[in-house]
Amino acid sequence: MNNQIAKSWFVQVLILLGALAGALLIGAILLILAGSDPIKAYSIMFTGPIGSEFGLTETLVRATPLLLVGLGIVISFRSGILNIGGEGQILMGAITASAVALLLPGWPKVILLPLVLLASCVAGGIWGGIAGWLKARLAVNEILSTVMLNQIALQFYLYLIRGPLIDPQEVAYGTGVPQTAMVPEQVWLTRLVPGMRLHTGFILALILAIVVYIFLWRTTIGYRMRAVGAGPEASRYGGIRVEFYLILAIALAGAFAGLAGAVEVLGVHHRALESLSAGYGFSGIVAALFGRLHPLGTIPAAILLGALILGADMMQRAVNVPAAIVMAIEGLVILFVVSSDLLLRKPELLTRIFTRYISTRIKQTKEAGTGV
Amino acid sequence: MEDVISQGLIVGILATGIRLATPFLLAALGEMFTQRSGVYNLGIEGIMLMGAFMGFFVTWRTGNPYLGILVSLVVGALMGLLMGIVSITFKAEQGISGIGLYMFGWGLSGLLFRLYVGAITAIEGLRPLRIPGLSDIPYIGTIFFSHNWLVYLAYILVPITWIVLYKTTWGLKVRAVGTTPEAADTLGVSVDGIRYQCLILGSMLAGLAGAYLTVGQANMYADYITAGRGFIAVALVYFGRWSPLGILAGSLLFSMADSFQLWVQVLGISVPYELAVILPYVITIVALAVSFGRVWAPAALGRPYERGTRG
Numbered sequence: 092m093n094n095q096i097a098k099s100w101f102v103q104v105l106i107l108l109g110a111l112a113g114a115l116l117i118g119a120i121l122l123i124l125a126g127s128d129p130i131k132a133y134s135i136m137f138t139g140p141i142g143s144e145f146g147l148t149e150t151l152v153r154a155t156p157l158l159l160v161g162l163g164i165v166i167s168f169r170s171g172i173l174n175i176g177g178e179g180q181i182l183m184g185a186i187t188a189s190a191v192a193l194l195l196p197g198w199p200k201v202i203l204l205p206l207v208l209l210a211s212c213v214a215g216g217i218w219g220g221i222a223g224w225l226k227a228r229l230a231v232n233e234i235l236s237t238v239m240l241n242q243i244a245l246q247f248y249l250y251l252i253r254g255p256l257i258d259p260q261e262v263a264y265g266t267g268v269p270q271t272a273m274v275p276e277q278v279w280l281t282r283l284v285p286g287m288r289l290h291t292g293f294i295l296a297l298i299l300a301i302v303v304y305i306f307l308w309r310t311t312i313g314y315r316m317r318a319v320g321a322g323p324e325a326s327r328y329g330g331i332r333v334e335f336y337l338i339l340a341i342a343l344a345g346a347f348a349g350l351a352g353a354v355e356v357l358g359v360h361h362r363a364l365e366s367l368s369a370g371y372g373f374s375g376i377v378a379a380l381f382g383r384l385h386p387l388g389t390i391p392a393a394i395l396l397g398a399l400i401l402g403a404d405m406m407q408r409a410v411n412v413p414a415a416i417v418m419a420i421e422g423l424v425i426l427f428v429v430s431s432d433l434l435l436r437k438p439e440l441l442t443r444i445f446t447r448y449i450s451t452r453i454k455q456t457k458e459a460g461t462g463v
Numbered sequence: 464m465e466d467v468i469s470q471g472l473i474v475g476i477l478a479t480g481i482r483l484a485t486p487f488l489l490a491a492l493g494e495m496f497t498q499r500s501g502v503y504n505l506g507i508e509g510i511m512l513m514g515a516f517m518g519f520f521v522t523w524r525t526g527n528p529y530l531g532i533l534v535s536l537v538v539g540a541l542m543g544l545l546m547g548i549v550s551i552t553f554k555a556e557q558g559i560s561g562i563g564l565y566m567f568g569w570g571l572s573g574l575l576f577r578l579y580v581g582a583i584t585a586i587e588g589l590r591p592l593r594i595p596g597l598s599d600i601p602y603i604g605t606i607f608f609s610h611n612w613l614v615y616l617a618y619i620l621v622p623i624t625w626i627v628l629y630k631t632t633w634g635l636k637v638r639a640v641g642t643t644p645e646a647a648d649t650l651g652v653s654v655d656g657i658r659y660q661c662l663i664l665g666s667m668l669a670g671l672a673g674a675y676l677t678v679g680q681a682n683m684y685a686d687y688i689t690a691g692r693g694f695i696a697v698a699l700v701y702f703g704r705w706s707p708l709g710i711l712a713g714s715l716l717f718s719m720a721d722s723f724q725l726w727v728q729v730l731g732i733s734v735p736y737e738l739a740v741i742l743p744y745v746i747t748i749v750a751l752a753v754s755f756g757r758v759w760a761p762a763a764l765g766r767p768y769e770r771g772t773r774g
Contacts (some may be wrong), residue, residue: 121571125523173558182585231700234505235556237695239744248674250737373566379492413577422509426545426565429555 103383108432110427111381118420127412128283135409136402144283146401148289152359153269154180154397156351156368158296160375161389163219163347168384169307170340171320176222176237176347177372182210183218184349184357186248189363190256192274200277207278208353216342218244225336233341241372252363270364280358290358294392299347303386316340348372365369370418374400377421380428396421470602472730476722477606481614484680486511486672488617490696491703491710492624493668498700499628500639501663501763502550505561507669510542511567514673516572520602520683523586528678532613532671539670540566543663551658554767565693566639569639573686583685586679589613613671613679618711625707628699636715637661641761644768654768695747704759713750720746 119129140146160177167174188211189327195203222240235322249269258272307313318326319336327333351371356363378396382388403417497504511636514535522531542564549560556689589611596610611674628634640657676692677684697719703709724742727734 121574160493173561176614225748225752229752231748232698234561235694235698235701235751236748238691239698239748242691242744243741246737246741250735253737254735272635373562376559378567413574415570415573419567419574420570422563422565422567422570425566426549426555426560429560429563430549430553432555433553 095207100442101452103435106431107148107381107383107428110281110431110462113211113422114420114423118416119421121419122412123417125412127410128323132406132412134411136399136406139173139405140398140401144284145287146405146437148287149396150282150294150398150401152288152290152397153401154393155182155290156355156371157356157375157378157393157396158190158293159351159354160299160371160388161378161393162300162386163384165384165386166303166316166347167340167344167390168379168430169320170316170336171260171323172218172226172337172341174219174222174237174242174341174344174348174378175234175372176345176369177351177375178214178246179237179372180183180218180345180369181352181355181368182244182248185352185363186251186256186271187214187365188212188356189271189274190251191273192278192357193256196275198268198277198287202228204278204357205277207357208350211348211349211353213349216346217350219348220338220342221344223341224237226341227334227337237319248363249365253364258362267398268364271362273362274356278357278362280354287372288359290354292354292358295354295385297390300386307386312336343379348375351375369400373418377424380425403421471668472726474602474605475717476607476726479725479745480583480715480722482610482680483665483720483721484714484770485614485617486675486692487622487699487713487714488620489672489675489697490669490693491714492617492639492707493665493672493704494697494700495665495703495707495710496628496637496661497665499641499705499761500637500658500764501644501761501768502662503557503657503765504543504546504550504564504662504669505558505697506542506546506564506568507566507666507672507696508538508689510666510669511569511689511693512569512572512671512687513538513542514670515677516575516673516684517670517686518674519586520575522588522678523584524581526587528589530586531678532674535670535674536667537670539667539673540663543666545660546660546666546768549660551655551662552586554722557765557767567721569687569719572614572647575625576601577683582685583683585683586678588680588682588702591718594619612766617675621707621711628707629689640768641763644763644766648768648770658768665728672696672723691744695743698747698751701760702722704754705761716750717743717746 102180115133119133120130122129132146144430160181164174164177169215186234188207191210192203193209197207207209218240221235222236225236226233227440252271253269257267258270260272261268261270283289283291283293307317315326315331316336316339317331318331319333319340323333355367374396378393379389382390382392399420401418403414405416490511494504494507516608517538518531518535520531522528522536525531546560546564549555550557559732590613591609592612594608598604600608628637636647636652636657640652640654644654672692673689676688681688699710699717702713703711721743724739728736728739
């Protein structure tokens with residue numbers, strides 16, 4: 092029994108690494124077509140993040156929002172509702188966190204910090220919940236509604252940081268950079284390593300990963316959500332209010348993404364600025380899928396992806412290959428991972444391919460033998 | 464005097480609206496075939512981005528927009544093939560693989576743009592093709608008959624796709640494969656084959672829709688030029704209930720609202736730019752919400768076909 096579990100884990104990790112290798116291989120072909128040396132580019136991409144204290148801590152800085160968004164994705168995908176709205180939910184969380192912190196500058200840390208974090212969760216949760224409500228009540232496809240909500244949130248966010256919430260100093264100096272003022276210092280998340288950007292948000296994300304695991308597998312609500320994801324009709328017959336759990340699931344996903352936005356503001360930038368979410372809403376999906384939709388699996392997946400994204404930034408500076416390539420590679424990772432699901436569902440296919448290949452090889456050698 | 468301005472304004476809004484419907488029509492009519500055959504291609508945003516970039520790039524290098532359009536069709540077909548391998552042959556969850564294809568197209572177009580172009584560059588795209596006689600009719604001529612040929616093509620495709628879908632054997636096979644694949648398979652129709660054909664056809668039209676944005680409309684390429692139009696096109700297929708006429712109605716509703724929003728900005732009415740831009744996306748959500756009520760959909764949509772156990 093234990094042996095079997097260990098074996099299936101081993102197979103899963105092997106297939107995932109195969110998927111990653113496949114994506115990177117196609118990425119290398121793209122690099123060659125783009126006129127770059129893939130070996131040089133990849134060696135910077137892979138050694139950069141692990142080569143120094145800066146690289147290691149910065150990897151975790153990048154992994155933090157990925158892990159938070161990814162945890163929300165795990166909850167929503169497990170419940171059978173696909174949340175593509177992470178990007179918009181991050182921005183709603185970030186701007187709400189900034190606004191609350193800026194409105195109450197004199198409040199003590201013990202009250203203000205939890206309040207700011209909670210506000211961001213509520214904002215992201217509402218933004219996700221809208222899509223959930225539209226799906227549950229009006230049968231609106233959640234993938235389409237969340238994509239539209241992303242665009243709406245982005246424009247709303249830009250409007251706020253260019254207009255009503257712009258840093259008064261930017262206006263006074265006439266520079267007009269679209270960003271809010273610095274949030275009060277007592278809500279900044281503590282930096283963990285002197286001189287580096289790594290902050291307590293990473294620890295918070297790790298704790299929440301364990302919380303989500305317990306929530307999904309050890310509580311009644313979590314069990315019902317997974318039941319809804321596994322079979323909505325059967326759950327309905329079983330007396331589970333499917334609509335309620337769908338809305339709850341995507342609202343929770345939104346809350347996690349909103350929290351990621353707040354953590355980026357409080358831990359990294361200390362203000363809301365234009366390019367706050369560097370595609371984290373989408374990369375979080377990759378992290379969750381690569382973690383096989385398991386909260387604990389998402390931890391190493393987020394760190395691996397954080398390293399990949401950081402590595403691509405370093406590569407851009409060193410060999411002038413645009414970091415946009417990492418988005419293409421992430422897309423390929425998704426395609427490979429979802430394709431490999433077939434092999435996981437039907438392991439006999441692997442043996443069939445294997446035996447067919449072997450048997451033809453044997454046949455060929457035999458024929459070759461008789462031919463001579 | 465005011466009368467002249469308001470008349471000119473209405474003609475302007477309508478003419479722009481007719482033009483702006485083009486990419487939605489092209490992409491949504493293609494997606495209609497894909498979904499009718501039972502496959503859900505969410506990645507057309509990514510395909511449109513690649514079509515937009517390649518159309519722009521080839522036109523910029525060769526000075527020939529027709530070559531650019533041709534290449535965008537080829538790129539669309541290749542990306543459709545990729546999507547087919549993942550979601551038909553490997554039977555992957557189509558919603559998620561669509562997101563993967565989207566990110567791939569987005570990243571790749573961004574990569575190629577930064578590597579080979581770098582900055583906003585103007586190209587000479589398609590010229591308006593005024594239809595002799597018709598374009599001289601007051602108002603009507605400006606609104607309907609003063610666009611480039613891709614616009615006319617998009618509208619001509621509405622009756623053509625209707626005929627193909629409802630009046631040809633191939634269209635019948637497409638509908639059969641999308642509703643009762645088991646029955647189609649029994650009758651010797653290759654389910655996966657038809658699905659590949661539809662997916663590749665739809666993807667080619669998405670690539671063309673992308674090329675229209677750069678070669679037929681903006682005459683340049685900018686990062687993420689599609690701005691969610693691919694997703695809106697998918698929404699229009701739902702809104703139009705998988706029929707060419709419904710898609711035409713949806714595309715026009717949408718493009719007219721977009722045109723109105725643009726003209727409001729041009730006239731300098733004091734609405735914050737960002738809030739005006741939101742309008743089309745809000746309308747999409749509302750349109751999806753009101754088309755609710757157990758709408759008919761291809762029964763096998765999103766369900767990979769798996770034959771029963773073989774001997």
